[in-house]
Amino acid sequence: MPDIERVVHAAAARYEHDATQLLQILIAVQDELGYLSPPALTAIATTLNIPRSRVQGVAGFYSFLYTEPVGRYRILFADNITDRMLGAPLLLDELCRKLWLERGKLSEDGLVSIDTTSCTGLCDQGPALLVNGRVVTRVDHRRINRIAELVRRQVPVEDWPAEFFHIDDNICRRDALLGTPFKPGSALIAAMRLGRNDWLQEMHKSKLRGRGGAGFTTAVKWTGCRDAPGQQKVIVCNAYEGEPGTFKDRVLLNSFADHVFEGMTLASWATGAQLGLVYLRGEYRYLWPALHEVLERRRAAGLLGKAILGTPGFDFDIQFHLGAGSYVCGEETALLESLEGKRGTPRIRPPFPVVRGYLGRPTVVNNVETLAKTCLIALQGGSAFAATGTRQSTGTKLLSVSGDCAAPGIYEYPFGVSIAKVLDDCGASDTQAVQVGGASGMMMATYEFHRSIACEDVPSAGAFMVFDSSRDPFEIAHNFVDFFVHESCGFCTPCRLGTTLLKGYMDKIARGYGAKVDLADIDWVNRLLKNASHCGLGTTAPNPVVDTLVKFRPAYERRMQSLDFEPAFDLDAELETARRLTGRADPAAYLNGNNEARP
Amino acid sequence: MSAPEKTRVATASLAGCFGCHMSLLDIDEHLFELVEKVEFDRSPLTDIKHCGACEIGLIEGGVCNAENIHVLREFRQHCKILVAVGACAINGGLPAQRNYFKLDDCLRQVYQYRIGMTDAGIPDDPELPLLLERVHPIHEIVRVDYFLPGCPPSGEAIWSFLSDLLAGRTPRLPYSLMHFD
Amino acid sequence: MNREFMLDGLPVAFTEGQTILQAARAAGRYIPSLCWHPDFPPHGSCKLCIVKANGRHVSACALPAREGMEVESDTPEINGERRALLQMLFVEGNHFCPSCEKSGNCQLQAQAYELEMTSARFDYLFPVRPVDASHPDILLDFNRCIFCELCVRASRDVDGKHIFALTERGIHKHLVVNAESGRLSDTDFAADDLAAHICPVGVILHKRVGFQRPIGQRDYDHEPISQVAMEESS
Structure with a gap:
């Protein structure tokens, strides 16, 4: 064959x-x-x-699936703003030079290609890159030299130095979740002792809200799923941590996987679901073997499988699905489509997943951190959990701190912590802005640092990117716009075109062709994105530009070439082909921007 | 009593076929009304070579070469109201159908590789304006105030549009006059 | 039990499960759309049917009507946003109406006429999208695709052939056919498939019948799409 x-x-x-x-x-x-x-x-x-x-x-949908030949070494530099701030663009150019290669092109011998990819969730130890899907952290000039050498000598990636692939948890502040010892199975035993209904009541009392960014009340989801008609219910763990600047789920899956799987089992206990699915982003594929070991251990301990902890009828097991490079698959209905082996296009809602989810079954989709937190509720009780954090946002939140600070990493705080406190703890100084919640989140200026991280004030899926006064807010917004263009699924008109047009304006301004009228067009495109988009990706895509235009407007204004109108491209450069072909160099063969009338 | 001052109007055809200008002449008896109200500055109808200060500039055709850019800039500089008239000015139209090819390929195909071509060579006379890499609608080169669609817009559409403009109303085409073809 | 909601200040009756757009059409009230088709479930990609329901932007084709809802549709604000969506679609593809066989019968063009879109405002993308003329009876001109997926849905759900699909994503998303060669002639597509008759724009064209109805005498040449659509449905 x-x-x-x-x-x-x-x-x-x-x-x-x-x-x-x-x-x-x-x-x-x-x-x-x-x-x-x-x-x-x-x-x-x-x-x-x-x-x-x-x-x-x-x-064709997923960016880690290739329908054209690729190099035996596929090197993708993480292109989040934090990677850029750590020098990623220069390192990329350097590696291209050393390997005699143009970015985005396959080398003639088919050996290697070099390009960029979206945030890889390693902002606290960047710049990062992926080589054949494996994460390399802390890339610097020395590592670039060695990588060039390894590629030239065609050393298989498995034989590359292990320290290249070393990933730290970097936990800098522990609270209820990260700081409390946990015995696998203990939360489950506590919840099972309560019985299914009373356990769900504890969840209600806890007022736990989703940690993925939207902040929906978890117990309401669980109840909706439990009460929805249909027998084969499903618990999905959303481990597609694609929001730029977020990496807390990586740490939870690496070092607190028992919490996560136990949380899924607790959800199963409340809803009656028998199938659990973990949707893991492709960038975190390296975690897969260890996660499988945890699952095996839990099965062996009777914490997964048939008749969990000897209780007849309590059957639940967990399967893994791997993503392949698509941020929109973090949106819960796009994630379900992807789990069903389709393009990751968000569905029309209603119906909501709790009624019609995976393969039409009632489905709970919860974030990694949300699930881990349910263990605390089972162990302490809902009221005790609700006593921490704020009234509307109970419990703690894991923040992924990166950017201009002395100690990037994971910080666990009770909800309600002020931005200023986090900045202080992580050793940030001369801070000009903080991007809370990732590219789709909010950019906070100094006069807002008293505000607190909570669903009712500054909501966040966990990203906390710090920018000191040496950074250019326009470049930050530009980076996020590039991200959204790359990640838009293209389903709806406003997002497919809105992100593209927005990038056009940002590129134009960056090239020095900006004009005041562009700012009006940008406002208009932003409005369309926000009002008309099909899903949260589109509605939040303009946020970085909206925020920077409000709070850092001079960053745009000082780039303006004209206070009126300016074409988006260099007109004279458009004559270059004709000049070359005709060999002309007379005055009429050039367009002088200042000299309007023809001589 | 002196006659009311006439509105100065300039017109030009860039990368177009003059069809829009022909359509302007198609307003028939309204031409008499028009010349009562307007005086033409630079226009193929007057043979005036450079545009003076005008109220209204009508541009037919897209932007395909260096000369088009000079003319368009001159119009923008001197006309308070600049109007893109017809498909080519609005979206590049027929000339923009070459945008799907590289200019290099276009020129070589026409002047070097065409079957039956003798004395092949791309013309290099300085009198000829150089071609741009792509044909552009005029709103990509200068700020444009109004757009009058059609290929060409009918005489009736042009008259309706100009009547509005001259009377100080925001031009608005009735449905029957709104055409892209 | 007669339930109703308010559309631009006038009551519209609806039955349980009807979307805002369905109920409006049934009541003789037009809400613009491109990807919506009465014989298919809502798709929600073009977003031309956006309305404000109780102050929030929603897709009228997808959202079930609810008692007492206040819906704004034919307002300067919403029509302005619809016009901008059309402008986006016009700069995305290559919509050169004077050379298009569909001109006058094209729903994209008709929406632009009715919403008074005189220019595309933004810079054109001028994408390169070669046509596929391989099939004996059908020409595919991808330059005009607006990704409504009506051909995808008709071929999949009615014809049972899966001739069309979308691949890639974002601005690179494009239509492909069910053949390794990528050519329509290598599929079992037939001129009497529903999918061959459902394109709202000029992508799927039948050969040898071009310009049988002269320009100037076509569906939307004299009557706006809001009227034509209502006459068709009554």
């Missing part, structure tokens, strides 16, 4: 020829073949007995 056929059959067999596992099968096939060639896509369609158009549609 030809190689492609063999690989595709093996991958399909591993997933029982289940078309809902298409994304996992595509990943598995690419792992073997390097990229998904047209014949490979055809073979997958044939083997799974699904239309080829669907396979091509899905393969």
Whole structure:
């Protein structure tokens, strides 16, 4: 059998020829073949007995799936603003130079390609890069030299120095979750002692709200799922931590996985769900083996599987799904589509996932941190949990602190902590702005540092990026706009075009062609994004620009070339081809911007 | 009593076919009314070579070469109200259909590789304006105040539009006159 | 039990489960749309049907009507946003109406006429999208695609053929056909498929029938789409 056929059959067999596992099968096939060639896509369609158009549609959606040949070494530099601040663009150029390569192009020998990728969740130990999907942290000139050497000598990535791949937790402040010893199974035993209903009552009392950013009350979700018609309910752990500047879920999955899985089991106890799914972002794939060990250990201890802790009828187990580079899949309905092996396009709501979720079943989608927190509620009781934090935002919050500060890392605080306090604790000085909640969050200026992190004041999925006075707010916003263009799924008109047009204006201003009228156009595009977009990605995409235009307007104004109108491109440069082909150098062959009339 | 002062209007055809200008002439008997109200400055109708201070500038055609840019800038500088007239001025139109090819390929194909071509060579006479890499609608080069769509806009549409403008009303085409084709 | 909501200050009756747009159309009230089709579930991608319901922007095609809802649709604010959405679609593709067989019958163009979109405001993207003329009866001109997915849905859900799909994402999203060669002639697409008759713009065109109805005598040449749509549905 030809190689492609063999690989595709093996991958399909591993997933029982289940078309809902298409994304996992595509990943598995690419792992073997390097990229998904047209014949490979055809073979997958044939083997799974699904239309080829669907396979091509899905393969093209995810940025870590390649339908064109790629290098044997695929190097992707993380392109979050924090990586840029740590010098990533220079390091990228340096590596390109050392390997005689143009960014974004495959080397002629097919050996290596170098490009950028969205935030990899390693902002506290950046700049980071991915090599064939594996994370390299703390990239510096020395590491670039060594990477160039390793690639030139064609050393397999598995044999690269282990310290390249070393990732620290960097926990800088512990509170209720990170600071309390936890015995796996203890929370479950406590909740089971209460019984399913009383356990859900404790959840209500706790007033726990989702930690993924939206802040929806968790117990309401669980109750909705429990009460929804349908037997096969599902608990999904959203481990797609794609929000730029956020990395707390990585640390939880690395060192507190028992909390997370136990939280899923607690959700199952409350709702009656028997299936648990963890959707892990591709960048965190390296965590997979350790997470599997935890699952195995829990199964062996009777904490997962049939008749959990000897209770007949309490059956629950957890499966893993891997993402492949798509931020929008952190949106819960896009995540469900992706779990079903489709393009990650957000669904129309209603119906909500608790009624019709994964494969149409009632589904709870909870963030990693939310699930981990439920263990505390089971152990302390809902009222004790609700006594911490603020009235509207109970409990603690993990903040992912990065940027211009002495001690980047994870900080756990009770909700209500002020921005100033966090800045003080992390050793930030001369701070000009803080981006709270990531690219889709809020940019806070100095006069707002008294405000507090809480759903009712400054909500946050956990990102806390610090910028000192040497940073340019325009460049920060520009970086986030680039991010949203890259990550828009393109489903709806306002987001697909709005992000693209917004990038056009930001690029124009950055190139020095900005004009005052552009600011009015930007406002207009922002309004369309905010009002008309299909999902939260589009509605929040303009936030960085809106905030910087309000709070750091001179950063835009001082870049203006004209107070009226200016074309978006260099008109004279557009004559270059014609000049070259005609060999002309007479005065009329040039457009002098100042000399309007023709001589 | 002296006659009321006439509104000065300039017109130009850039990368277009003069169809919009022909359509302007298609307003038939309204032409008499028009010349009562306006005086033409730079225009193919007057042969005046450079634009003076005007109330209204009408631009037909997109921007395909260096000369188009000079003319367009001159119009923007001298006209209080600049109007993009017709498909080419508004979206590049037919000339912009070359935007899907590289200019290099276009020129070589036409002047070097075309079958039957003798004496092949891309013209380099300084009298010829150099081509831009892409054809642009005029609003990508200068600020434009109004747009009158159509390929060409009908005489009726042009008359309706100009009547509004001359009377100080914001131009608004009735549905029957709104066409992109 | 007669339930109703208010649309631009006038009552509209609805039955349980009807969306705002469905109820409005049934009551003879037009809300602009491009990706919505009466025979298919709501899609919600074009966003032309945005309205303000109780002060919040929502898609009228997707949101079920509720008793007492206050819906604003035909207002300068909402129509201004709709016009901007059309402008976005016009700069995204290559919509050169004078050369398009669909001109006069095109819903994108008709919406632009009715919403008085005289220019596209933004800079054009001029994407390069080669046409596919391989099929004996059908021409695909991707330059005009607005990603309503009506052909995708019709082929998948009615024709049962899955001829069309979207691939890639964001601004790079584009239509592909169900063949390794990428050519329509290598699929089992047929001129009498529903998908061959559902494109609201000029992507899927039938060969040898071009310009049979002259420009100037077409669906939207004299009557706005809001009227044509209501006549069709009554």
